[in-house]
Amino acid sequence: MAFESKSWLVLSLAVLMVASCMQQSVLGASQVPCLFVFGNSLSDSGNNNNLNTSAKANFLPYGIDFPTGPTGRYSNGLNPIDKLAQILGFEHFVPPFANLTGSDILKGVDYASGSAGIRKESGKQLGQNIDVGLQLTHHRLIVSKIAHKLGSLDNAVNYLKKCLYYVNIGTNDYEQNYFLPDIFNTSHIYTPQQYSKVLIHQLNHYLQTLHHFGARKTIMVGMDRLGCIPKARLTNNGSCIEKENVAAFLFNDQLKALVDRYNHKILPDSKFIFINSTAIIHDQSHGFTITDAACCQLNTTRGVCLPNLTPCQNRSQYKFWDGIHTTEAANILTATVSYSTSDPNIAHPMNIQKLLSSNSIN
Numbered sequence: 001m002a003f004e005s006k007s008w009l010v011l012s013l014a015v016l017m018v019a020s021c022m023q024q025s026v027l028g029a030s031q032v033p034c035l036f037v038f039g040n041s042l043s044d045s046g047n048n049n050n051l052n053t054s055a056k057a058n059f060l061p062y063g064i065d066f067p068t069g070p071t072g073r074y075s076n077g078l079n080p081i082d083k084l085a086q087i088l089g090f091e092h093f094v095p096p097f098a099n100l101t102g103s104d105i106l107k108g109v110d111y112a113s114g115s116a117g118i119r120k121e122s123g124k125q126l127g128q129n130i131d132v133g134l135q136l137t138h139h140r141l142i143v144s145k146i147a148h149k150l151g152s153l154d155n156a157v158n159y160l161k162k163c164l165y166y167v168n169i170g171t172n173d174y175e176q177n178y179f180l181p182d183i184f185n186t187s188h189i190y191t192p193q194q195y196s197k198v199l200i201h202q203l204n205h206y207l208q209t210l211h212h213f214g215a216r217k218t219i220m221v222g223m224d225r226l227g228c229i230p231k232a233r234l235t236n237n238g239s240c241i242e243k244e245n246v247a248a249f250l251f252n253d254q255l256k257a258l259v260d261r262y263n264h265k266i267l268p269d270s271k272f273i274f275i276n277s278t279a280i281i282h283d284q285s286h287g288f289t290i291t292d293a294a295c296c297q298l299n300t301t302r303g304v305c306l307p308n309l310t311p312c313q314n315r316s317q318y319k320f321w322d323g324i325h326t327t328e329a330a331n332i333l334t335a336t337v338s339y340s341t342s343d344p345n346i347a348h349p350m351n352i353q354k355l356l357s358s359n360s361i362n
């Protein structure tokens with residue numbers, strides 16, 4: 001009996017060691033060495049926590065399903081980018097620029113900031129945020145740190161060519177700018193068509209800078225139907241606001257066209273893909289039975305969760321966590337589909353998996 005239990009223990013230990021070795025090798029073999037993230041609250045993992053702004057999510061019920069509780073993520077659990085990092089085999093989530101303590105910057109950084117947009121003024125009525133221009137300034141700082149680690153700027157840029165870049169920005173240039181005509185003048189100056197072009201023009205400058213710092217494989221994420229988020233419906237008797245959907249469609253069309261211009265003309269040494277968020281979760285598909293209401297209890301003027309109130313129990317049936325942001329369940333679906341879909345309307349001209357296995361470029 002004693003012998004039996006001892007050999008059982010030895011066997012268990014051996015199994016554990018083999019298992020942990022296998023896990024190490026799986027963990028060591030991420031499909032891409034590094035992932036850099038630019039964007040807004042849909043990708044923020046805590047960059048706003050210490051900013052003077054009301055655009056924060058570092059309190060319950062945000063993070064109720066996240067392993068370490070609230071972190072500043074605008075979700076009940078994982079963001080799309082967290083799930084993508086898992087699919088790609090990263091051992092850790094991409095750390096926020098605001099807290100790189102204990103992180104290896106060679107594996108990537110998340111610069112995204114809630115309420116931020118392409119235009120500097122977007123979302124600033126809520127307080128401070130890190131607009132995309134400033135996110136690139138932060139990236140420049142990280143690039144110089146990587147240059148220091150690798151011995152030269154050339155080495156750094158060559159290393160950065162191997163990374164994956166994820167850019168999901170623009171919704172706040174509408175929700176926290178264009179569609180607030182009492183605060184911002186953009187809708188007095190531009191038609192929706194003109195505004196989409198102005199935004200894409202400015203985004204183009206930023207993406208060229210990112211390319212200059214080595215980005216060669218970039219995921220550009222389009223926006224979901226802005227007029228159908230619960231916050232918009234609340235102001236329209238439960239129905240979608242069509243003019244906001246039209247604006248989002250115009251932006252997405254321009255963004256997709258930009259991706260095509262980069263691939264074929266402007267930056268042929270790199271590959272860009274466009275992810276069509278609108279096409280991933282259709283109403284009441286994939287087990288999402290509630291796609292028009294928030295899971296948490298809302299501050300209805302802001303569309304965000306009120307602190308410390310109990311959210312819905314059946315969270316995986318909801319598309320929306322609060323009035324603006326999607327649930328972990330929706331985020332997992334978004335990441336999984338973007339990675340491997342064969343639907344060219346969702347991932348254009350290819351999915352993330354194909355982007356990564358496409359010829360490495362110089």
Ligand SMILES: *[C@@H]1O[C@H](CO)[C@@H](O)[C@H](O)[C@H]1NC(C)=O
Nearest residue numbers: 051052053124125126127128
């Ligand atoms: C935070 O911002 C508000 C308004 O934007 C300002 O009145 C306040 O002084 C700021 N607080 C700090 C600590 O800077």
Ligand SMILES: *[C@@H]1O[C@H](CO)[C@@H](O)[C@H](O)[C@H]1NC(C)=O
Nearest residue numbers: 046049095099100101102103
């Ligand atoms: C910073 O990140 C580390 C490692 O993830 C974490 O342990 C720590 O709590 C974070 N600090 C703050 C202030 O969020």
Ligand SMILES: *[C@@H]1O[C@H](CO)[C@@H](O)[C@H](O)[C@H]1NC(C)=O
Nearest residue numbers: 121122183184185186188189
């Ligand atoms: C619009 O507002 C910005 C500040 O947000 C200001 O700089 C600009 O002059 C204004 N433009 C017009 C035409 O009123």
Ligand SMILES: *[C@@H]1O[C@H](CO)[C@@H](O)[C@H](O)[C@H]1NC(C)=O
Nearest residue numbers: 233234235236237238239240
């Ligand atoms: C809002 O919706 C309700 C129920 O669908 C309807 O009875 C009411 O007339 C609507 N109100 C407006 C202002 O459209």
Ligand SMILES: *[C@@H]1O[C@H](CO)[C@@H](O)[C@H](O)[C@H]1NC(C)=O
Nearest residue numbers: 222252253256276278279345
């Ligand atoms: C995204 O998908 C929707 C729904 O299938 C479609 O109507 C729209 O044209 C697509 N947008 C782009 C830019 O491809």
Ligand SMILES: *[C@@H]1O[C@H](CO)[C@@H](O)[C@H](O)[C@H]1NC(C)=O
Nearest residue numbers: 054298299300301302306307
């Ligand atoms: C909702 O948000 C607004 C704007 O930040 C704030 O003034 C108000 O107090 C909030 N309402 C509740 C019930 O917390």
Ligand SMILES: *[C@@H]1O[C@H](CO)[C@@H](O)[C@H](O)[C@H]1NC(C)=O
Nearest residue numbers: 289290311312313314315317
């Ligand atoms: C999900 O839960 C809410 C209450 O938390 C309930 O109103 C709703 O009917 C439930 N939905 C389904 C499909 O069970």
